[in-house]
Amino acid sequence: MTTIKPFHSRDSASEHVTERRLPRYSAGQVRLPMQILGSAETMDRETYWAEHSHPTHELLWRDSGVGTVTIGARTWTITPPLGMWIPAGVPHSGWTPAGVVVNAAQFDVDEPPISDVPTAVRIYPLLRLLLARLQTLEPQTESYVLTEAMILDVMSPAEHEVLLHRPTAELLAPIIDAVLTDPSDPTTLQEWATRLGTSARTITRAFAAETGLSFNRWVTTARIQHAITLIGLGHEIQDAAVDVGYASASAFTTAFKRITGTTPAQFRAEPPIIVSD
Known part of the structure; x- marks a missing residue:
């Protein structure tokens, strides 16, 4: 079994880990000279971003590999099919393994947000292409402005998201620690x-009160989130399935699709978009 510690328990002091600390801004505290400003950075080392906030809305996505965004007790997994929308001023932290290209776009607060709350965004091939193209253009040009408008037109929340809400109830702490x-x-x-010397009904109620999920659904979500990270790091699908407790490939595929809306094979096959000048 391959153990990958959840973001909140990582040892950021490790010599193999870089921790970045960014300022906390309120929404609109700094303005962009354009509607959307994109960036891309290849992470040479496993990297953590301590809790921070942006004056702009932010969209994070990957062409390959994975990452996480943590807001409070909730952790979203970023994958090639699923990006993450973070409204301006919302404190968040993040994690990315080494070798992954971190793509980000900052959206001026004058632009209507796709959501007022943190939301997964489906990164369709057209949206991926437009976001990548934006970084090849000169700002303020007609092509740049047209690409911005198209991005705003096609971007929308995803039907599924890989979100794990960590309960804080003392009763559930042994369960959460064991599963993670x-x-x-x-x-x-x-x-x-x-x-734990209690009833199954009490545990069920505690999970539902904090996460809106049953015990079984929460465990399944934790398993699939872990499996996605393993697959994103290059592990074989069957090995990832076994590592998170599935002896049957069909059972793993069913659970994976229920949580993510896609199969493990489709997730792994998501192709990167390469844009030429």
Whole structure:
């Protein structure tokens, strides 16, 4: 079993990890000279961004590989099909493994946001192409302005998102720690109830109150989020399935599609878009 610690428990002091600290801005505190400003950076080392906020709306996406964004007790996984929209002024932290190109676009606050809350965005091939093209153009030119308008027109929230809400209830702490440390942990709801000296119904209510999910759905989400990270880091799909507790490829595929809206094979096959000058 390959263990990948969740973002909040990573040791950012490791010699193999870079931690970045950025300022906290309120929405609109700094203005852009254009509607959208794009950037791309290849991360030579595993990198953490301590909690910060932008004066602009931000869209994060990947052409390949994975990353995470954490806001409060919620962690979203960024994948090639799924980007992340973060409204201006919202504090967030992030993680990206080494070798991944971090793509980002800052949107001026005068532009209507696609959502007033943090939201996953489906990165369709056309949107990916437009975002990449924007970085090849001279700002303020007719082509740049036209590309900005097209991006704003085609961008929309995703139907699915890979979001894990970590409950804070003391009762659930042993369960959360066990599953996040080892997503293949087979302990059932009833076994946890016995171990914790409570009832399965009490645990179910605690999960629903904080996450809106049942125990089983939360565990499945944690497993699939971990599996996506493994696949994004280059692990074989079957190995990732076993690592998160699925002996059957069909069971893993069913769970993966229920959480993400796509199959593991389709997720891995998502092609990058290469834009020429």
